[in-house]
Amino acid sequence: MFGYVRPLFRELKVKEYHRFGACYCGLCHALRRRYGVAARFILNYDFVFLAMLLWDAEVDVAYDFKRCAASPCLKKCVCRGSDALDRAAGESVILAWHKLEDDVRDEPFFRALKARLARLFLAGAYRKAKNDLPVFDGDVKAALAALAAVEREGTASLDEAADKFATLLAGSADGVQDGAKRRILDQLLYHVGRTIYIIDAADDLKSDLKAGRYNAVASRYGLTDPVLDAETKAAVKQTIGDSIALISADIELLQETKWSEILRNTVNYGMPEVAEQVLSGTFRHTNERFYRRNLNTIQE
């Protein structure tokens, strides 16, 4: 995925900030342990969110202190491996792989060179992940094929296009046994997927229009100009806001865990902020580094 689902760090409590960091490291270590060094490079915020969501309320969060390639001297606090982390790691490998496959297929030969190279490095990891989660792999493949078909048709319905990706993401709750939790996660992840898809479309508007590719936001609102007018911007924000409202209500139905506050922050502050940034074209500039650098200076 794309790293759009992240907490608004300045609104986290310090303990939650560090706990989030430990989970981020935990996922990275899970990727390394299960799928090798190359898999580490696909680590992103979205799957940390997924791991926190999938976390079983009965499983305690334990921590280790570990060195790693990114921090060879200083030991960092790392969340000890769990089913949720392993699952999120496997699913992130599978999604990253299929996204690369798509790029290789859709882009012209030379433009796709980077994707080809990345695919080469990730092949081993994907084989293992596919072995671990065969059902999810099949679902992703089917959903992406359906998405490609809808995009080829050039549908004007934002929902129809978003539906395929949303369904794909809802499938990442496959492993959850508890019936009620499964139902909640199905709907919740559906709307997370819908939000990601729409935000991504808004983010890619400029490059898609330039390349003449299908873009869900462009065809929904009949855009030919990459700069959104105020009315369209408000409409996109409204429909994203509608999804976030549902995610926010659904998240309250989940059993309380150590991650609940971070999840609330992500949904209620992080996602709206990212959408706002993408729509105003400032998203790329306020990345993680921005927050880290400003962590000590932001006093509210």
Place this chain on the structure above:
Amino acid sequence: MDNPYSTLGVSPNASNDEIKKAYRDLARKYHPDNYVDNPLADLAQEKMKQINEAYDEITKERAGGSSYSGGGYSAGTGGGTSSSGAYSAIRTAINRGDYAQAEELLRSAPQRDAEWNFLMGSVCYRKGWLDDARGYFQRAVSMDPNNMEYRQAMSYMGSNSPYRQTGGSYPAAADPCDICVGMMCMNMLCGGCRF
């Protein structure tokens, strides 16, 4: 059942005011208004029931067993249905959660009146197709502006949207009827519960 104090998330030594506050916060969170047309409404209702029971149990216990046990937030069943015959089968399908069948019935319906748009909007909303849902609801309201059911659907939708709370960049239009609906909801809140 669990310990009523842990259900409300308070310590057994908490004061009555603290307990009341915790109860209020939780009841607001799981209030049926936040789950209108949400396929997960039954889970919210279940939570609400647990909270009400826990609060009742604590108040009873603290009052030496003499407290009344009526009231509590009631879990409303959503807007009343004013269906004309042809649509009742569709409403039944929606309530059953069979959106595919409801959609099929709607697509084969001969006319596209206000209620048709409203029901189509409901199906879309429950499926998660929120952009389409909003379009259908809007059409239903513009075809029949006096129907409260359609207006409520519009105003509930995204009523918790983050872009509404922050106001600022995205002000919601002050529709006189929204205020009406707001007053009705407030009435429900005040009349249906104990504070």
